[in-house]
Amino acid sequence: MQVYDKVKVLKDRDEYKKYDVYKGMIGTIISGEIRDNCFDICFIDPRFYVENFVWTDENMKTMQEDNFCTIKIEDLEVVEKGFADEYIILKELPKKNPKWWCKVEEGYILNLLGEKKNKIPYDYNS
Amino acid sequence: MNYSLEFIQSLLKKFGLNAILGLYHPYCHCKELSISKPNENQIQLVVPPGKIDWLFKDKMKWLISMGYTENDKDLILTNLYQSCKRAYCQGNYVIKEHNRYGVKITLNIDFVGGNGKIYKLKSSYTISPNGNLKNNTLIGSDQ
Structure with missing residues (x-):
């Protein structure tokens, strides 16, 4: 699991x-780094993923705003691997420090x- | 900063005759610094290459509906960055969240479409403690 992977939320929490x-x-x-065992996730309008959907001036008015939330790693599951390689990950990290x-x-x-x-393994607090 | 007599008296009572009056707080060396208003050329946006790839991968159809083509990626980015810097300098943004990692803002930008129309869009950044503007999402949505 890493930046630009598509992930599904597995659990409801009040903070989400x-x-x-x-x-x-x-x-x-959308965050390269893991902070406090969490990733930053961005949820976009699901219509962006619809194959033949065409944006018009009308339906743009109802476009959902990108929504950001910090989510614990244990509450995420990868549904689609993203395009990031180590070069892209490194560019995302604070001060491009590979120790993050x-x-x-x-x-x-x-x-x-x-x-x-x-x-x-799978005990992220150990 | 002017202190009322009552405030000074309460300080002297609490801390004794040695209480030092800082600009905004007792026993504090706080002072005002004037900061010049930034111009667009001074603003540096930090946009990791992955954010650009993600924009074109997930939202290219939307950009095409605004009159651009797949060959216009450089032009799209130039227009986007210009709009973001202008919005930031004009204070045209909303603070969404702040924590120890920085301040998340949403810029309200006027983005010129490939068809010449002006689209009111949102772009999201984090202002890190060192003053860098790091991109979260290049185009978040319509305003």
Whole structure:
């Protein structure tokens, strides 16, 4: 799981409801770095994903604003892998520092140097 | 900053005769600094390449409906950045959230479409503690 992956929210929490984010919604990870075991997710108007949808001056008026929410890694599941490679991830990180935790693979939080943050897979606080 | 007599007396009572009156707080070296109004050329936007790829991947159909084509990506970005810098300098933004990582703002921009129309759009940035404007989403929605 990393930046620009499309992810689904797996759980309802009060802190997500404050931002109108609910279980089942699909968004895109837009932060390169993981902070407090969370990613920043952006939820855009679902019509952007509809194959033959055409935007007009009329329906643009009802376009949903991009909605941002910080979501815990354990509450996310990847539904579509994104286009980011290590170069793109590095450019997203604060001061382009590769030591920032930035991806999740097989239950481990990793940085670009291959270091693991947690000791037990899927226990992100270990 | 003018202090009332009552306030000074309360300070002297609380901290003794050695109470120092700072500009806005007791025992504080706070002072006012004048900051010149920025112009558009001074504003540096930090837009990671991934944000650009994401815009064109997910929202290209929308940009096409505004009169652009797939070959106009450089022009789209130039117009976008100009609009964002102008909106920021004019104070045309709303603070959405602030925490220890920075201040998230939504800029209200006037974006020129490929068809010459002006579209009122939103663009989202985070102002980091060092003053950088880092992009969250290049075009968030219609205003």
